[in-house]
Amino acid sequence: MELFRIKRDLPVMKHALVFNVISFLTFAAAVFFLITRGLHFSIEFTGGTVIGVEYSRAAEIEKTRLVVEKLGFGELQVQNFGSSRDVMIRLPLSGKIKQTEQVGLVFTALCSAEAGQISQRQSISEKGEAISKQVCLTQAGVEPVKLSRSEVVGPAVGEELAQDAAKALLATVIGIMIYLAFRFEWKFAVAGIIANLHDVVIILGFFAFFQWEFSLSVLAAVLAVLGYSVNESVVIFDRVREAFRKFRKLNTHEIIDHAITSTMSRTIITHGCTQLMVLSMLIFGGPTLHYFAIALTIGICFGIYSSVFVAAAIAMWLGVKREDLVRAPVNKEDPDDPNSGALV
Numbered sequence: 001m002e003l004f005r006i007k008r009d010l011p012v013m014k015h016a017l018v019f020n021v022i023s024f025l026t027f028a029a030a031v032f033f034l035i036t037r038g039l040h041f042s043i044e045f046t047g048g049t050v051i052g053v054e055y056s057r058a059a060e061i062e063k064t065r066l067v068v069e070k071l072g073f074g075e076l077q078v079q080n081f082g083s084s085r086d087v088m089i090r091l092p093l094s095g096k097i098k099q100t101e102q103v104g105l106v107f108t109a110l111c112s113a114e115a116g117q118i119s120q121r122q123s124i125s126e127k128g129e130a131i132s133k134q135v136c137l138t139q140a141g142v143e144p145v146k147l148s149r150s151e152v153v154g155p156a157v158g159e160e161l162a163q164d165a166a167k168a169l170l171a172t173v174i175g176i177m178i179y180l181a182f183r184f185e186w187k188f189a190v191a192g193i194i195a196n197l198h199d200v201v202i203i204l205g206f207f208a209f210f211q212w213e214f215s216l217s218v219l220a221a222v223l224a225v226l227g228y229s230v231n232e233s234v235v236i237f238d239r240v241r242e243a244f245r246k247f248r249k250l251n252t253h254e255i256i257d258h259a260i261t262s263t264m265s266r267t268i269i270t271h272g273c274t275q276l277m278v279l280s281m282l283i284f285g286g287p288t289l290h291y292f293a294i295a296l297t298i299g300i301c302f303g304i305y306s307s308v309f310v311a312a313a314i315a316m317w318l319g320v321k322r323e324d325l326v327r328a329p330v331n332k333e334d335p336d337d338p339n340s341g342a343l344v
Helices: 011-036 061-069 098-112 155-183 186-210 214-246 251-260 266-284 286-317
Strands: 049-053 077-083 083-092 116-124 130-137 145-153
Touching: 011 116, 011 251, 011 286, 049 098, 061 077, 061 083, 061 098, 061 286, 077 286, 083 098, 083 266, 098 116, 098 130, 130 145, 155 186, 155 214, 186 214, 186 286, 214 251, 214 266, 214 286, 251 266, 251 286, 266 286
Parallel strands: none
Antiparallel strands: 049 083, 049 145, 077 083, 116 130
């Protein structure tokens, strides 16, 4: 399927140096902000308190967020967890009060917002021990909100999670490089991985510059962008290999221009449709999917740019040629056969 067909190849590689200078400056700026500002990690990485509450009806996320924000515990995350009545609240660690006191203050504020009061309910455990539990009750005896769980994510756990995330990113990069080397040639592998790292660093640079929260969902978006970007590079590299076999008289940069031009319609269709879905998450997904959608949006835009103007140009400068991708047939001759190599 094609929206349009460009009859004349676009001279993309003629301006490859200009595009790559722009890429280098953008990449350098991203690295600078990462070093000077750093990433604003979420609670999953830095540690904090996780509180789960269950409402008697569908929860109002914005109302819950406003109630907890008034307590002044800093940046927090509020999202549905499981059903529409279950809400998970993540709070940063506070050195001023204990975790149990923090949970109590949050639950009391949520109870008051539902016109209820905190009371103690006594129960007996399986071991026969008396347990005192906080419950929220209205004057009519209704329990509008329940405290379902509370736990602490320590800094040590967050540090281990950050290390595991770095290992996952490294394993993905190595896997992509091995795949490209086997599928095409090592020059394409080097070009492809540089382009992919270019996209990842620029995404991280945006998050460092604007101090957007870097959470597990954003990490998932970064890994998704890696796969998305390499897919675009593979399409172009595959078309380059086909063009080398089909057009014998064209040189390397003309072959790459033809490959990029012939995939232009496909690129607009696939990336345009994907971006529409991502924009719907950005607009209608709420705070939970906000930064996830932003990371994907940045990754898609720069993924197209890097696959076309970075990966292809680097492969050209590394000296990729027809012989790297198209193997000449071997003419095996038997030295003992007098008719070997003879033309009939």
